Amino acid sequence: MKCPRCDSETIRKMVDAPVDNAWEVYVCDTCFYSWRSTEDPHVHAKFKLKPEDIPNLQVIPPVPPLEK
Amino acid sequence: MAKVYKDLREFLETLEAEGQLVRIKDEVLPEPDIASAGRAASNLKNGPAVLFEKVKGYKYSVVTNVHGSWPNHALMMGMPKDTPVKEQFMELNRRWDKYPVPPKVLSREEAPCKENVVDKDINLFEILPLYRINDQDGGFFISKASVVTADPDDPGNFDKMNVGTYRIQVKDKDRIGIQALAMHDIAVQLEKAERKNEKVPIAICIGNNPLVTFMASTPIGYSQNEYEFVGALQDGVPCEIVKADLCDHIYVPAGSEVVLEGYIEPRVREVEGPFGEFPGSYSGARNQCVVRITHITHRTNPIYESLYLGIPWTEIDYLMALNTSVPLYKQIKEGFPELVALNAMYMHGHVAIISTKCRYGGYGKGIAFRLLSTPHGMPYTKIVIVVDEFVDPFNLEQVMWALASRVKPDKDVAIIPNCPGMPLDPSSYPAGMHTKMIIDATTPVPPEPNPRAVELLEPPAKTAEYEEIIRNLLKQMQ
Numbered sequence: 001m002k003c004p005r006c007d008s009e010t011i012r013k014m015v016d017a018p019v020d021n022a023w024e025v026y027v028c029d030t031c032f033y034s035w036r037s038t039e040d041p042h043v044h045a046k047f048k049l050k051p052e053d054i055p056n057l058q059v060i061p062p063v064p065p066l067e068k
Numbered sequence: 069m070a071k072v073y074k075d076l077r078e079f080l081e082t083l084e085a086e087g088q089l090v091r092i093k094d095e096v097l098p099e100p101d102i103a104s105a106g107r108a109a110s111n112l113k114n115g116p117a118v119l120f121e122k123v124k125g126y127k128y129s130v131v132t133n134v135h136g137s138w139p140n141h142a143l144m145m146g147m148p149k150d151t152p153v154k155e156q157f158m159e160l161n162r163r164w165d166k167y168p169v170p171p172k173v174l175s176r177e178e179a180p181c182k183e184n185v186v187d188k189d190i191n192l193f194e195i196l197p198l199y200r201i202n203d204q205d206g207g208f209f210i211s212k213a214s215v216v217t218a219d220p221d222d223p224g225n226f227d228k229m230n231v232g233t234y235r236i237q238v239k240d241k242d243r244i245g246i247q248a249l250a251m252h253d254i255a256v257q258l259e260k261a262e263r264k265n266e267k268v269p270i271a272i273c274i275g276n277n278p279l280v281t282f283m284a285s286t287p288i289g290y291s292q293n294e295y296e297f298v299g300a301l302q303d304g305v306p307c308e309i310v311k312a313d314l315c316d317h318i319y320v321p322a323g324s325e326v327v328l329e330g331y332i333e334p335r336v337r338e339v340e341g342p343f344g345e346f347p348g349s350y351s352g353a354r355n356q357c358v359v360r361i362t363h364i365t366h367r368t369n370p371i372y373e374s375l376y377l378g379i380p381w382t383e384i385d386y387l388m389a390l391n392t393s394v395p396l397y398k399q400i401k402e403g404f405p406e407l408v409a410l411n412a413m414y415m416h417g418h419v420a421i422i423s424t425k426c427r428y429g430g431y432g433k434g435i436a437f438r439l440l441s442t443p444h445g446m447p448y449t450k451i452v453i454v455v456d457e458f459v460d461p462f463n464l465e466q467v468m469w470a471l472a473s474r475v476k477p478d479k480d481v482a483i484i485p486n487c488p489g490m491p492l493d494p495s496s497y498p499a500g501m502h503t504k505m506i507i508d509a510t511t512p513v514p515p516e517p518n519p520r521a522v523e524l525l526e527p528p529a530k531t532a533e534y535e536e537i538i539r540n541l542l543k544q545m546q
């Protein structure tokens with residue numbers, strides 16, 4: 001299984017439904033995209049991510065320097 | 069004394085009794101039903117709250133659109149549900165001046181939010197029916213929590229404790245992402261802690277007294293305490309709070325349905341978003357803060373309160389309407405008592421309408437400049453319309469009449485380039501810069517010439533009396 005957003009194979013099951021095993025939720029450990037097995041995830045081209053671009057995303061808020 | 073609600077449940081009872089809450093009893097899938105109902109309810113005039121009793125795979129119920137109409141907003145304030153918006157605005161202004169009303173601190177035993185405790189094997193899905201709000205959101209978001217943090221350099225200072233609303237993305241059973249924009253109070257606290265590489269204790273309170281949620285999304289000063297404002301808006305009745313379990317310096321609403329406790333991991337950023345935001349479009353993926361949840365308290369059979377955001381108007385627009393307008397009004401009124409009312413409820417104040425009496429020529433434009441130099445108005449407000457004191461700024465038909473009959477564009481419209489802007493506004497470019505526009509639709513007063521002065525039409529003598537007669541006749545027909 002591939003991540004619908006970043007195409008990585010770092011997918012794991014996050015959780016089972018608390019009742020009746022009605023569904024599972026999956027998450028990508030690379031980009032944190034998550035979805036439920038009852039959904040049909042389709043990420044718009046505009047929101048696709050390449051794993052190598054993740055470190056270059058804007059950081060909010062910026063991390064301040066460490067105090068000595 | 070106005071009616072006051074201790075918690076979400078009491079408010080839901082009133083909404084239901086007033087015909088402003090509907091129940092969906094059939095089981096539904098989390099997607100797309102819950103978000104669709106939120107959108108649908110705000111599409112309707114006077115839309116109700118919608119309570120889903122059974123969501124497939126989950127244990128508990130979820131309610132949406134609790135604040136999502138003017139009747140619900142009036143009931144939140146303990147006013148009749150048909151109270152006009154301008155009257156709600158005036159009443160809020162009156163109660164605002166009661167600040168500060170110290171909260172009442174309950175013991176742990178007295179606080180309903182402590183009925184149940186989970187402190188191992190944390191799993192948010194066991195407690196909250198989490199769901200996707202908009203199709204391209206990067207995950208399931210918690211859109212309507214009141215988030216409590218303290219000042220790391222002055223933790224015992226009650227005034228600097230912050231209660232705010234921030235978007236939250238669920239990343240794991242016990243781990244969430246949170247957006248702390250640099251302009252927000254929580255970011256000030258985070259920066260102090262991150263310099264020392266310290267965790268920031270946090271309590272995320274879900275399902276609250278409607279005025280707690282209202283104040284959590286109100287722009288007030290850093291050292292003004294939200295709970296003391298809740299007491300003021302409850303017309304002097306203190307807000308009931310209780311100490312958090314893990315941190316002695318954090319207090320949570322005693323009646324919260326669910327309280328998630330934990331800490332912000334210092335100096336960590338991970339991908340968060342996209343998320344459908346209040347301007348009616350997505351804000352994209354960024355590297356943002358992460359919170360570890362280590363302890364949950366909740367009421368028995370907790371109700372998950374959530375909010376839909378879409379192209380305005382949706383619930384968030386009702387929630388951020390008058391609580392944006394009132395602080396701005398108070399700031400301008402201090403120096404300009406001629407101010408009558410201020411409507412800053414379009415996209416959190418991007419468009420604002422000011423009603424004022426004009427003391428001398430050019431006064432309308434001057435008041436607009438004052439709005440554009442308030443702490444909130446400077447980045448947010450880009451279009452200001454100024455109308456006469458007899459025009460109700462919350463009545464858009466009247467405002468359009470003022471534009472139609474009063475404005476001479478070559479002298480009454482001013483464009484001011486290269487000013488501060490709000491980055492989430494997609495027309496701001498570069499993000500954070502914007503142009504301001506002032507439209508002065510007031511009647512000219514000296515020394516400004518008014519070469520074609522007119523006599524305004526007066527309502528016939530018994531108009532008010534007939535409004536009452538017609539209203540009563542309509543009620544009898546229902």
Ligand SMILES: [Zn+2]
Nearest residue numbers: 003006028031
């Ligand atoms: Zn991914």
